Amino acid sequence: MQTLKNLLTQIQEVGDLKDLETLRLQVLGKKGVLTQEFSALKKLEGKEKTQKAQELNTFKEAFVRVHASKKKELQDLELEAKLRAQAIDPTLANSTLGSSLGHPLSYTKDRIITYFTQQGFKLHVGTLVEEERYNFDMLNMPGYHPARDMQDTFYFKDHKLLRTHTSPTQIHAMQTQKPPIKMIGVGPTFRRDYDTTHTPMFSQVEGLVVDHAQKVHFGHLKQVLEDFLHDFFGGVKVRWRSSFFPFTEPSAEVDISCVFCAQEGCKVCKHTGWLEVLGAGCVHPAVFKHAGLENVSGYAFGLGIERLTMLTCGINDLRSLFETDLRLLEGF
């Protein structure tokens, strides 16, 4: 019994988990001391056997308890040592990392925001979960409009949805500010889309300028956007095509000369020499009415940040921008 008691002292002195396991096997293993003591019980009889069995069981309980607490203590120490060895010192210089402009999408977004805020546009972020009426009705898109289809829009209960464009920020701005208003609404938008040029989440920049009647007209819109496109893309040609948006009248889509082939014709511009970059127009009178404004004039425009990033970075699959593949990101 003295040998067994010594084991309880010995276990306290063990220094690592491997030695602890060796000791456990020496005691409780198939050929362990305690296992042998238990099998020797069969040679004893009566009271002596009962007393010895009680002693062995008491020792076994004590050993198992001390072993468990020692094991926990050693595991904690081991983890602490491991964490200490892996500690990161963020102040150390790393010669393998180069300087970066950030993710191409953030870089493009920041460039656009900087440009327009320097021109006096106030930044709005808006809300991603929008009321159906702000996203559609108040923008002159009544119930039968195809964009409201369940196939295109992510709906919640109670006439709420994930905004499908940043145009609702127009209504919020008009309801909360008095003209003159000059703002950009920027942020994520959502549609049930997925192919090389469309993703379910993408970001838009909305522009809105509102002032008193006849103070703002299409000529101002044209000037503002052409200046922006020349600043953003350098020496490109800009083409205006008449178009339709329910919330602007007249409406237009704006193309730039293809930045990939200098209008020679390529796959990206589908051999037209032109790339569509944004939608725009004068604010529709119905939108002013829904927003509660009278005797005002204004223009609005909307562009996709991913689209502009694809064009400036030469990316032909939009989805790759969301894959966090370092090889692609290192290319910028």
Ligand code: FA5
């Ligand atoms: C609109 O969303 C209008 N609200 C824009 C507007 C604002 C027009 C104000 C007039 C006045 P459109 O559905 O065309 O229009 O989308 C604008 C841009 O968002 C597109 O040119 C495209 O670059 C981008 N876009 C649309 N759907 C996706 C998508 N699934 N993935 C990535 N980009 C997209």
